[in-house]
Amino acid sequence: MARRALGRLGHLLFVLWAVSSLTFILFRLTPGDPTLNFLSPSFSEETRAALLKGFGLDKPLWEQYFIYMNNLLHGDLGQSFLQGKPVAVLLADALPNTVLLTLVSLTAAYAFGIVAGAFLAFRRGGVVEAVSIPAALATRAAPEFWLGMLLLAALAFQTGWFPTGGALSPGREMNSFADRFVSADFWWHLALPALTLMLYLQGLPLLLMRATMLEVLNDEFIVMAKMKGLSRWSVVMRHAARNALLPVVTAFALGLGASIGGNVVVETVFAWPGIGRVLVQAVQSADYPLAQGAFILIAASLVTMNTAADLAYAALDPRVAVGAKR
Amino acid sequence: MRSASAILRFFRSEPFAVIGGAIYGAIVLVAIFADGLAPYPPKAILRVGARVARYLPMSADHWLGTTSSGRDVLSQLIWGTRAALAVGLTAAVAVVAIGTVLGLLSGYLGGWVDKIITWFADIVLGLPFLPSMLVLASLTRPGTLVVILSVAGLLWPNTARVIRAQVLSLRERAWVEAARVTGCSTGRIMFVHVLPQVLPLAALYGSVAIGWAILAEASASFLGFGDPDTMSWGVMLQEAYANQALSRGAWNWFAPPGAALMAMVLAGFLISRGSEKLLFPKLAEQ
Numbered sequence: 001m002a003r004r005a006l007g008r009l010g011h012l013l014f015v016l017w018a019v020s021s022l023t024f025i026l027f028r029l030t031p032g033d034p035t036l037n038f039l040s041p042s043f044s045e046e047t048r049a050a051l052l053k054g055f056g057l058d059k060p061l062w063e064q065y066f067i068y069m070n071n072l073l074h075g076d077l078g079q080s081f082l083q084g085k086p087v088a089v090l091l092a093d094a095l096p097n098t099v100l101l102t103l104v105s106l107t108a109a110y111a112f113g114i115v116a117g118a119f120l121a122f123r124r125g126g127v128v129e130a131v132s133i134p135a136a137l138a139t140r141a142a143p144e145f146w147l148g149m150l151l152l153a154a155l156a157f158q159t160g161w162f163p164t165g166g167a168l169s170p171g172r173e174m175n176s177f178a179d180r181f182v183s184a185d186f187w188w189h190l191a192l193p194a195l196t197l198m199l200y201l202q203g204l205p206l207l208l209m210r211a212t213m214l215e216v217l218n219d220e221f222i223v224m225a226k227m228k229g230l231s232r233w234s235v236v237m238r239h240a241a242r243n244a245l246l247p248v249v250t251a252f253a254l255g256l257g258a259s260i261g262g263n264v265v266v267e268t269v270f271a272w273p274g275i276g277r278v279l280v281q282a283v284q285s286a287d288y289p290l291a292q293g294a295f296i297l298i299a300a301s302l303v304t305m306n307t308a309a310d311l312a313y314a315a316l317d318p319r320v321a322v323g324a325k326r
Numbered sequence: 327m328r329s330a331s332a333i334l335r336f337f338r339s340e341p342f343a344v345i346g347g348a349i350y351g352a353i354v355l356v357a358i359f360a361d362g363l364a365p366y367p368p369k370a371i372l373r374v375g376a377r378v379a380r381y382l383p384m385s386a387d388h389w390l391g392t393t394s395s396g397r398d399v400l401s402q403l404i405w406g407t408r409a410a411l412a413v414g415l416t417a418a419v420a421v422v423a424i425g426t427v428l429g430l431l432s433g434y435l436g437g438w439v440d441k442i443i444t445w446f447a448d449i450v451l452g453l454p455f456l457p458s459m460l461v462l463a464s465l466t467r468p469g470t471l472v473v474i475l476s477v478a479g480l481l482w483p484n485t486a487r488v489i490r491a492q493v494l495s496l497r498e499r500a501w502v503e504a505a506r507v508t509g510c511s512t513g514r515i516m517f518v519h520v521l522p523q524v525l526p527l528a529a530l531y532g533s534v535a536i537g538w539a540i541l542a543e544a545s546a547s548f549l550g551f552g553d554p555d556t557m558s559w560g561v562m563l564q565e566a567y568a569n570q571a572l573s574r575g576a577w578n579w580f581a582p583p584g585a586a587l588m589a590m591v592l593a594g595f596l597i598s599r600g601s602e603k604l605l606f607p608k609l610a611e612q
Contacts, residue, residue, distance in 0.1 A: 011448070018449040026461060134342075134596075141537065141591035143544050146563060146584030153572045153580070164573075261454030265545050269567070279457055280549055283464040291464070295457050303452040 005311060012307040019299045024068050027292050028061070077293035082285055087293035090278065095297070097167060098267070098274030101190060102259045105197035110252050113202045114245070117209025121217065121244075122236045133207070140203035148196040148269035155192060162192045165271035193270040197263065201255065205248050212244040219243075250313045257305025261298040346596030349589055357407040364401035365389075368557045371396045384578045391578040394569035402562055403582050409558035410540050410590055413470060417539030420478035422532040425485025426524065432486065433493030434516050440490075447483035455480050456545055463551040470553045473546050477539045485531040492524050533598045537591035544587055559583035 059067070071078065077087035120129060139147075156164045167189050216222065217240050225239045264276035271277070275294055282291035356363060365388075366372060372379040372388075378396040382388050390399035432443040459476040466472055496502065497520065505515050546552045547560030554561060566572075566580040 014445075015448055015452045019452045022449070022453070026465060134592075137595045137599075138588060138592050141595055142588040143541055143548075143560075143563075143584055145545065145548050145567075146580075146587065149563070149567060149572060149580055149584070153575060153577065157573045158575055258454070261457045264456045264460070265548060268549060276457075280460065283460050284550060286464070291461060295454075295461055298454045298457050299452060302454050306451070 004314060008307050008310055012303060015303050016300060019303065020069070020072055020296055021065075023292060023296055023299070024065055027288055028064075072296070077296070078289040080282075080290040081287045083287075083290070087290050090290060091275065091293055091297055094273055094275045094278045094294075097272060098260055098263060098276065101193055101197065101263060101267075101272060101274060102256060104190065105194040106201060106252065106255055106259060108194065109198045109201035110205045110248065110255075112198070113205025114209050114241075114248060116202075117206040117248075118213055118236065118241050118244070120206070121210045121213030121240075122233075124214075136203040136206045139199050142200070143265075144196065144200045145265040145269045147199055148193065148266050151192055151196055152269065163189050165189075167273050189272075193266050193272050196266055196269075197259070200266075201259070204251060204255070208251055209244060209248050212247050213240055216240045216244045246313070250309045253305055253309035253312055257302040257309075260301045342596040342599050346593040346599075349593035350597070353407050353411065353590060353593075356404055357411050360404050360408055364398075364404040366398040366401045368401045368405040369397060372398060381574060381576060390582055391576070393565065393579055394571070395565075399562075399579050399582065402557055403559070403586060405557040406559040406562060406583060406586065409470075409543070409556050410587070413473060413543045413558070414536040414540045414590070417474045417477040417542075418532045418535040420474065421481045421535040421539075422485055422528045424478060425482040425531065426489050426521070426528045428482065429486035429489025430493055430516055430521060430524065433490035434497050434520060435512075443486070447486055450480060450483050453480060455542070459542060459546060460549065460551060463546060468546075468551040468553070470543065470556060473543045473552070474539070477535070477542050481535060481538060485528060485535070488527060488531065489524050492527055493520060496520050496523055530598050533594045537594035540587060540590055559587050 075088060077091070079085070080087055080090055083090060116132070120132060123129070152164065156162045168183075168185055213236070217236070222235060222240055225235045230239075260275065263272075263274060264280060266272070267274045267276040268280050275298060279291060279294040279298065282288075282294060372392060373396065374382075379388075379392050380394055380396050382392040384391050388398055388400065390403065392398055393402070428443050428447075432440045455476075458480055459473065462476055463469075463472045502515060502519060505519050510519070543552060543558060544560030544563065547558055548564045548567070550564065552558065552560055552564070560583075562583040563580060566576070566583075571579045
């Protein structure tokens, strides 16, 4: 177990290094130099040179790479071109909003998906299955931002039940994240984006839970439980469901990593001040340090959660030969 | 008569796949006959008398009403099928081609080739899909080409992994051994003998990749990184969102393009689910 964990950790570090190097290369592919995008033409050549120097862009590429890597290791992501604040500060402001949105919607989606999936495995065939499986597939097929637009039009603009965007009502200021967390206004704003994501995300756990349940129901220990004369419901819920949860737990961890980056469109639709929206705005306004920082943060969470999912799976399922040769 | 009953039998056993196929068939037909079917040119600014026909509700003249700039929604929707098919098919073919070839090489050759490809796949899987596409689009030139390249460059590892696993088991079969003994070159065994065996699986992944590609194009367009000159469903949704269609309750404008996107992606899911049973009969027994 320890060896496998170490191996996965080494692999994680390798991928993190590769992804951040790739990011470095990617952001230097830009035609021209980045200052052209935010300098007005009236700036003198000296101002431009001073700015280049300030951002360390006058040095040779390999030196820039080492500075970049060194800064990254120290959590220094540079200064935003446009907002004049450190990128790390801007990201730290946005991250809790994204994490909260992701956690709330994923938890709701998986709670619903697990129960509904187990129920569908319990009741095979018939009208319920014929309707609910295509419905689950359809919610996965719909573009997330369109689901958001439908909910926004129906529940915010037409009925006025929910706010039309943002994280707080206009004029309200929150000093700390803790203040925000206990404010009803914040949760009221969270409701629609979270509902959108939940609708989009529930299909996967539902289908996964149903499929693994059907598989588990054929296992020997289930036959045994049946022979012991336990009720069908008890067999399904207490014996089968527990074992069927494994892949679902793994998918949850993977989903956590993926949604932090995947929230991009939903955050944009609802003007939710999270990492995804920061990335979109930074990219649209050619604020490269900020875009680069947001991108690295999103990629790092994805890679880390992938490793976590892998380890969780190995830890939870004794059947996975730990450290076994592939 | 016989073929009709065969179709009926297929429909009974694989209703999902048939419905998915029917949706695709309909979209292809609409795309081919878009010029004839669309009641107006998709970008024409229509007028009522001297005024621009903005935000018209649904009517006999405009089945799905008009946009904020006086364009016919139904005509745009019909023309959108072409963009969706073009992006979806190109990207899916690219994903499947890259994934299949790399999976085949990695699984059949093993050794350091396998190691390098697997490493490479792991790195690509560490790149978040939409953010990577946005960054690529902003650093180069926004448009359809970037979308297709991103989909191809970022989604191949999923196909490659499955193909690799399949090839690992195929290469131990007796007929591969037989081909080797008769003196077939490695390349010939891989591409003439093994490749055809994994193509159905590759096609399965392709039908899902079409959906991902179309959703990727729609998301990119919605975020402003698509090609504004292409008449795509994503561009329609972006225009609707940016021009207060939501606050005006112009459902006739923003509901249809999303529904069309959903239908097309769903068709891919349904086909892959249906053909999964044909390809892996063991699953069907459960």
